[in-house]
Amino acid sequence: MGKSNTKAGRKAQNQRRPAAGDDDHKVTALKLAPAELTPDMAAYFAKCEEKLGFVPNVLKAYAFDMAKLSAFVAMYNDLMLAPSGLSKLEREMIAVAVSAQNRCYYCLVAHGAAVRQLSGDPPLGELMVMNYRAARLSNRERAMLDFAAKLTAEPWLVEEEDRGRLREAGFSDRDIWDIAAVAGFFNMTNRVASATDMRPNSVYHGQAR
Amino acid sequence: MGKSNTKAGRKAQNQRRPAAGDDDHKVTALKLAPAELTPDMAAYFAKCEEKLGFVPNVLKAYAFDMAKLSAFVAMYNDLMLAPSGLSKLEREMIAVAVSAQNRCYYCLVAHGAAVRQLSGDPPLGELMVMNYRAARLSNRERAMLDFAAKLTAEPWLVEEEDRGRLREAGFSDRDIWDIAAVAGFFNMTNRVASATDMRPNSVYHGQAR
Amino acid sequence: MGKSNTKAGRKAQNQRRPAAGDDDHKVTALKLAPAELTPDMAAYFAKCEEKLGFVPNVLKAYAFDMAKLSAFVAMYNDLMLAPSGLSKLEREMIAVAVSAQNRCYYCLVAHGAAVRQLSGDPPLGELMVMNYRAARLSNRERAMLDFAAKLTAEPWLVEEEDRGRLREAGFSDRDIWDIAAVAGFFNMTNRVASATDMRPNSVYHGQAR
């Protein structure tokens, strides 16, 4: 409880080790040569640079194959950005709660930042990473995350009763599909990221703190 | 060990209950009105009818929204049918071993049939469903499935050592991506299927026995 | 979704690997010389041949010692075939649901076939193997399998409340004993089979599909 708070002090203590998570030079542990971007994908990367200031590493990771990159981008953008009964923040909350169950470093960093940004509530991002059950959530949010968490940890136990709880919390059948699809999607990307040791862009760490 | 083997006998015993898994009239537990198929998707459905004799229920389930259906089909076909260092059978074996971990009825039925068909070895399909560790597998197949199973059950424990075991078994970095991507994909679809109680086409049950 | 469906096509694809589960030449991984059958056991084996067309491999596995074989047969026949408040199909459903929890290849193959036969409903057999919770079951069947599954996975949590749920579903105390005894028995045989790599007779695979 009595730590040195000066930047110099911290730097000195840190001399014995290199930074632990910050090797942006490499996106994954796999050596896959980037393919030439198709015009569509080149435009998409340019749009990322313009709007975010960088190209998310997950896109660079998929860029060894344009068919895979395009399919990923199409599915991602539909799920996370297209019109839905779920707000963008709600979809990001699902992303982080699922990634917390799977302890996926890449997705927790990137989507934890998104929750902080979209909510304007930095501790909410931390809570999604650490234990969503400790957050002060609306009934709707809690029902949504409980469903996503169960679907992640024990999908074989999900039944009509679970869908019923979502309906009671006000979700439509279409909303239930979207919750399932977003939770499912991050169960996929968490595993691709963990399997390949995908590293997040370091810029996420400081965003919206 | 002394069961009635005549078809009539079985029918009689069965009178007290309806068939347990065979309600093809409904694809999922969600009421989502089908959208109008785009020309591309209409052509794809027609091709399924022609080659398989039916449209897989998962496609009907996604057909309430053409953007979602297209993205799913694009990703599925790239992963399972495009050129890869993994054979189509190997990709289906991953699909079933992952779905067995997640106890997903839809995917086990549909892709269990695919393993039986592609291998010409019906017990292999059963083994993938029941416990892939009991199968007589090549070192390559076993390493592939062990990686997929660990990635499914405990993705947070997957590390360089696990990738190393795949490399020792002869897999390239591109192959490792494909194993991860297929395993990841079925971790997604297993959850969409379980979340929505998706039911497989009953025709799968009798295929390639 | 576009697999070759011809038998020749499948044979060709399969040339690179031997059949995966079909080595009937060996019943278990243990080398135990068969003992001489007692007259009782010889008669029992003959009855199996006559009624089933084969001697189940589990019996051959126990046949290195007549005391063990006799005790196993006596207990098996009492549990699965003697009069009980549970139908033979119900007892087989328990057998498969328990074996699914334990992922026992031998018992899933042999008793999955029994569920298909006794029910005349092949998908029901598949559902018991894959995830009994996805089956359309009566309340009675569901309560019975939920009890058996909990007793298999977390026996230390079974309490009066669990027995109460069986009673509410119409089971008598004697029925509860029988559910427990059948579930317990397969928790035993699953482990003997897994410990010894017991292989099922290949004839089961095609039965009652």
Next chain:
Amino acid sequence: MGKSNTKAGRKAQNQRRPAAGDDDHKVTALKLAPAELTPDMAAYFAKCEEKLGFVPNVLKAYAFDMAKLSAFVAMYNDLMLAPSGLSKLEREMIAVAVSAQNRCYYCLVAHGAAVRQLSGDPPLGELMVMNYRAARLSNRERAMLDFAAKLTAEPWLVEEEDRGRLREAGFSDRDIWDIAAVAGFFNMTNRVASATDMRPNSVYHGQAR
């Protein structure tokens, strides 16, 4: 660390609650009227009274049906008392280590006493109940219990490598069968006991301390 040690003091403190585990008046939570003992079983019960001073409650629990009681006794006596490459103590050690995994009160009390008696080493009985890994065991004993524990907790992971470790520790194929059969048997009885809330004879508690 400063508790009253006098018997009177303890009795006084205890007045507020009845004894917690000592209701011998009831053997299980199920109401099953005892059947008339067959001559064989009557003789066996008499032998128990003579040699042990009491009839173990598990036998009373099965005594509602003579076929079930006889089959249980035949299997139990063959497994635990017949000639085997495993000593009686080794078989009891397996019984307790398995029952500890399953947290079965009945079997831990009855067979914990057996380990204390057969070994003449009371702490060994406690170690089997609490955590066999903390005991000072021979390589042979440790290999045997590691196999039994894995077979109990995750039977689907048992493979040739596990059998190989038993062979390295000096066990024959017949011994491996016996280890599997004893471990399997207690996985059965643990579940029958837990399912029925079977209570041990209170006399076990004080034996061989």
Next chain:
Amino acid sequence: MGKSNTKAGRKAQNQRRPAAGDDDHKVTALKLAPAELTPDMAAYFAKCEEKLGFVPNVLKAYAFDMAKLSAFVAMYNDLMLAPSGLSKLEREMIAVAVSAQNRCYYCLVAHGAAVRQLSGDPPLGELMVMNYRAARLSNRERAMLDFAAKLTAEPWLVEEEDRGRLREAGFSDRDIWDIAAVAGFFNMTNRVASATDMRPNSVYHGQAR
């Protein structure tokens, strides 16, 4: 069920192996030279000798460093002996139920003896070690142990609803703190004991049987 009960018989059988848990010469697996006892700690050890007849091994284990020993003793005595809405027996019951979840040999032996002594009911000590759910407990005791067990196994799932159940069982907010603190403390000591292979004083084994 027919074991030799004579002490000589047991001794003979036991000649092949040394006692399994009884090596009091060594308190932990770590070689840490004892420090000189401070006057306070020397007085405390003397008081243990006087009241218990021995110094508990956990104290000897901490005695390599007086600051650590003092802090441990202060916390232990406050939690287990200071005034509280929980009786000393209730606190010991929590200690054993927590230690059973963590399968900690040291704490189960030492605090199992404490439950036997304080309750005057030896089977109650066994039940806490083996499976507290099998004990005949008051609602208050059961609610307390269910909370402690959940807090031990899945602390991240503990929420207001769990505290609510304690309040319904009559516990005050201060009592809830004490239940949490005692359960937390044994989650600490269980791990220190397991990490260092701490061995209990052998005298505990025979106490209050």
Next chain:
Amino acid sequence: MGKSNTKAGRKAQNQRRPAAGDDDHKVTALKLAPAELTPDMAAYFAKCEEKLGFVPNVLKAYAFDMAKLSAFVAMYNDLMLAPSGLSKLEREMIAVAVSAQNRCYYCLVAHGAAVRQLSGDPPLGELMVMNYRAARLSNRERAMLDFAAKLTAEPWLVEEEDRGRLREAGFSDRDIWDIAAVAGFFNMTNRVASATDMRPNSVYHGQAR
């Protein structure tokens, strides 16, 4: 990937919900009136205010009882701040890795900040929270955290072999004690925090990002 980045935009989006984790008005879910601080504790609180700028909420939580507060502070300061073969950063890394396993919001926030501060490497703090296995660690750090994680999740499996791995990584027996003691301590505090819904001071969130 295209989120509004302006503070005003975020504020607007956030109007529909209160901040999720930031209710400093309440330290725990328990109503426990603060006791009068002893002179020692008053001095300690004053020192916290002076050095940290605030009193950590965990201290306020314990301040309903001076004996409990003093014992906690004594143990905490000895473990985390006294001389040890482990650096303060290493001890904080253990704290966070253990708290991540237990998903404890309070400890992850407070000690995650400490890792960021002491290391001068903000991503290292995130990695400890999210999945320490993804961090670029020295062999020494990795061995230390693997031991702490196993001790947290499955203490009953920790054996001489595990201590051996620490020794191979260069740790002395005294270091092993300290690793165990720190890991044990946070297994305690995680549970006290989770049991009482302890909330961290909000100032931690922005520290050393």
